[in-house]
Amino acid sequence: MNETIKGMNTTMEKVEEKCTAVFWQRIVALFVDGLILGSVGYFIGALFEETLVNMGDWARLIGFVISITYFGIMNSNLYKGQTLGKKLLKIRVVDEHNEPITPVRSFIRNVVFSMPFYLNGTSLNYQGQFGLLMYPLSVLIFGGLISIAYLFLFNRSTRQTLHDLLVGTYVVKEASSHPVTGAVWKPHLYIVGCILLVSLVAPYFIAKSNVNNDYSELVAVSKKLKELKNVNDSNVTVGEYNFHGVDGRSKTTTYVNIQAVLNSNNVDDVIVAQELGEIVISNYHHSTSKQVVNVTLVYGYNLGIWSMWSSYTHQFKPLDLMRIE
Structure with a gap:
């Protein structure tokens, strides 16, 4: 059975x-x-x-x-x-x-x-x-x-x-x-x-x-960037990456990453990137302790069924951005 x-x-x-x-x-x-x-x-x-x-x-x-x-x-x-x-x-x-x-x-x-x-x-x-x-x-x-x-x-x-x-x-x-x-x-x-x-x-x-990694402050800085007329969206993060040389030694680089979605296609405009970097340097108190500030300008849209994006990353030293008037 x-x-x-x-x-x-x-x-x-x-x-x-x-x-x-x-x-x-x-x-x-x-x-x-x-x-x-x-x-x-x-x-x-x-x-x-x-x-x-x-x-x-x-x-x-x-x-x-x-x-x-x-x-x-x-x-x-x-x-x-x-x-x-x-x-x-x-x-x-x-x-x-x-x-x-x-x-x-x-x-x-x-x-x-x-x-x-x-x-x-x-x-x-x-x-x-x-x-x-x-x-x-x-x-x-x-x-x-x-x-x-x-x-x-x-x-x-x-x-x-x-x-x-x-x-x-x-x-x-x-x-x-x-x-x-x-x-x-x-x-x-x-x-x-x-x-x-x-x-x-x-x-x-x-x-x-x-709470323990300045997230609240980074969110506040990101919101400040979004208030600019030429910025539709933004995100600010911090971190570090390790580079291993041919001699076997490792080097650690700390950075601030700024990503800004623009409403016009001028992602290669270094002046715009500098202005955004200056705002972050002025409003995030740990930014001067970082070695590199990467500003990625993005232009495009996402329909979900189709998307179109272009981007360009500008790299600065924090002290250079502090000198910008």
Whole structure:
């Protein structure tokens, strides 16, 4: 009897393995869809470059809306659960009955999938007005990204990842007529739960550790740079790097890194770089103890589906910047 049940379970697993889309099919389909969305983003960028540059991080919202509209409509029953990439790879999105899902369900599915990618990289800090907001954002971004990647790689029974589990969908082969009846291996769910929990508490420990390395002062200096009319965004960090010479000796260089996103394409303008460096030197009391000040000027935009950047790094000595009037 036990052997019969074991044999039936093995047969079911093989049937489900045949009907669900494999890892590489989903990745290639996503790559094709990414190329299509990237082409749309390229033309939008060519037409509205100045506007997108001035929007800063908000430009990602345009790409996000385009992305969830594309996936939300085409992954639904309006297009038989197939984006152009999925159609090429002969796979589709279905529910537990092997039927295409409604547009509403499809939009929710793709919001869950897309949000971590579009929020990732936004310029938020762990203090001030974004202090408490960092906790849910950390879950959405880091918890979401890691959970999606983990389930993509290791959930081999149903091939569902986070957005599939939340709305009850599967990605199956186009010709499949057999509903996926298997369940996700429970340890996978426990691991995902741990990933989300760790991402929830991580901002607390990061903020606590930053208290001891002038983080508050660096954030304040960065905000001062953002007040300048020609600066859309900025970030100031400190650190050191070690260089090992051919004689085996090591040399440590301490530095201040200034990154400023400009609203005009003059990243090679040394005068602008000097002005930013002077502000940091004047407002960060440990800057004169550093050996190098690197000022990286950046120009461009990021739609999420397409980005365009140019940059140039200017290097100064702190004392040289102090002499600038």
